[in-house]
Amino acid sequence: MSSAIRPYNSDDLGQVLRLWESATDAWPGTDTAMRLLLDSSAVALVAEDEGRVVACALGGVAGGVGWIYRIDTANGDDGHELLDALTTALAHGGARLIAAVSTDGDALTERGFRPTGTAMFDREVADVGRPLALNAVGARVIPPGLWDDLRGMDEAKEIIERRVILPLAEPELAARHAVEQPKAIVLFGPPGTGKTTFAKGIASRLGWPFAEIQPSEIGAEGAERQAKLLADTFDRLLDLPEAVIFVDEVEDIASIRHEERRVSPNITNEFLKQIPRMREAPHHLLVCATNSVGMLDPAFLRPGRFDYVLPVGPPNDEARASIWARYVDEITDEPVEVGVLVKASPLFTPADIEWAARKAAQRAFEREHFAGHGSRATTEDFLAAIAETRATLTPELVEAFIADTTRFSRA
Ligand SMILES: Nc1ncnc2c1ncn2[C@@H]1O[C@H](COP(=O)(O)OP(=O)(O)O)[C@@H](O)[C@H]1O
Numbered sequence: 001m002s003s004a005i006r007p008y009n010s011d012d013l014g015q016v017l018r019l020w021e022s023a024t025d026a027w028p029g030t031d032t033a034m035r036l037l038l039d040s041s042a043v044a045l046v047a048e049d050e051g052r053v054v055a056c057a058l059g060g061v062a063g064g065v066g067w068i069y070r071i072d073t074a075n076g077d078d079g080h081e082l083l084d085a086l087t088t089a090l091a092h093g094g095a096r097l098i099a100a101v102s103t104d105g106d107a108l109t110e111r112g113f114r115p116t117g118t119a120m121f122d123r124e125v126a127d128v129g130r131p132l133a134l135n136a137v138g139a140r141v142i143p144p145g146l147w148d149d150l151r152g153m154d155e156a157k158e159i160i161e162r163r164v165i166l167p168l169a170e171p172e173l174a175a176r177h178a179v180e181q182p183k184a185i186v187l188f189g190p191p192g193t194g195k196t197t198f199a200k201g202i203a204s205r206l207g208w209p210f211a212e213i214q215p216s217e218i219g220a221e222g223a224e225r226q227a228k229l230l231a232d233t234f235d236r237l238l239d240l241p242e243a244v245i246f247v248d249e250v251e252d253i254a255s256i257r258h259e260e261r262r263v264s265p266n267i268t269n270e271f272l273k274q275i276p277r278m279r280e281a282p283h284h285l286l287v288c289a290t291n292s293v294g295m296l297d298p299a300f301l302r303p304g305r306f307d308y309v310l311p312v313g314p315p316n317d318e319a320r321a322s323i324w325a326r327y328v329d330e331i332t333d334e335p336v337e338v339g340v341l342v343k344a345s346p347l348f349t350p351a352d353i354e355w356a357a358r359k360a361a362q363r364a365f366e367r368e369h370f371a372g373h374g375s376r377a378t379t380e381d382f383l384a385a386i387a388e389t390r391a392t393l394t395p396e397l398v399e400a401f402i403a404d405t406t407r408f409s410r411a
């Protein structure tokens with residue numbers, strides 16, 4: 001909508017009445033709406049386009065409940081922006097719950113309202129200020145610290161920082177040096193090495209919302225309908241001013257062997273169609289992740305589609321030491337010999353380390369619970385937990401990863 005949203009004033013009355021008269025939805029009728037509009041507790045907003053009122057939203061707050069009385073739009077606008085603005089205004093007016101009576105439930109459910117009865121909808125607003133547009137597309141803001149929480153993977157971090165984050169964070173400097181903005185990247189590596197965490201870390205580092213698309217879970221409907229849903233999802237994400245869009249297990253879509261794909265060819269084709277759109281969007285980054293880069297169709301990986309194909313590999317001793325240290329600091333104040341833990345966990349991924357660390361904490365907790373006394377987790381607790389944790393990596397997996405890196409990585 002190119003129109004501007006502003007508070008209603010009495011000069012708008014004539015145009016607002018005309019909007020109401022032409023409405024077909026069963027909101028409260030014009031007389032009632034008129035009375036509500038003139039009430040001192042009314043919250044009314046209009047959208048204006050070239051001096052004309054093209055939409056009006058009317059609500060009010062009573063006893064902590066914000067009521068949406070009417071939303072009317074001309075020229076087929078879906079009114080989402082106005083609904084968001086009214087919800088925010090009602091929340092600022094003291095509403096903890098927003099309720100609406102409407103026969104057009106779709107617009108409301110798309111904005112996080114749930115049906116609570118015939119034509120009744122409501123939505124809690126304990127989270128005032130949470131961007132509604134993000135909720136509606138399943139995107140969320142990642143707290144800024146996540147990038148720094150990623151411990152030890154210094155090499156992978158540095159490459160991503162330089163090649164991906166900096167050009168996006170400093171577009172002018174990048175343009176001055178004719179450095180192109182990355183639009184799409186692939187992360188590959190064994191499970192649990194931190195690919196998802198890296199994707200979220202990039203979003204947190206850029207301050208962009210993070211959205212995950214799972215093409216293989218897009219629903220049980222027919223293949224054509226699913227492709228349409230995927231396209232709609234991209235439409236909505238591209239409507240956001242900026243976003244990191246994450247597609248995990250991309251081999252489900254782009255395996256070279258069709259029978260290994262978990263989605264229909266329609267979805268694969270739709271996904272391939274969306275990549276050039278992503279590449280045209282200035283503030284969107286597509287991050288695809290895979291455990292098996294060797295399974296991907298080489299055409300899928302080509303430079304025209306993806307700027308970089310980056311390995312996220314097993315953590316070396318140093319990396320494991322800093323990942324252990326992170327969890328040890330959180331879990332205990334006993335003196336723990338991190339070096340011993342590092343030696344005892346040669347084939348652990350970051351995910352394995354996290355798992356074992358939680359087990360050590362659980363052990364110390366149970367000991368104190370059952371014995372009535374005890375310390376926080378000690379080196380022995382961590383070693384016992386390591387012994388009970390099966391490492392994800394094997395020497396073969398590590399070797400295969402090294403071979404994949406030589407063959408596929410492009411940084
Ligand atoms: N470098 C790291 N430092 C600390 N924890 C990490 C690191 N990488 C991953 N983790 C933790 O390991 C778990 C698995 O990581 P994830 O990103 O899901 O791996 P992948 O997507 O590669 O399977 C997550 O809970 C994450 O918090």
Ligand SMILES: [Mg+2]
Nearest residue numbers: 195196197248
């Ligand atoms: Mg993952």
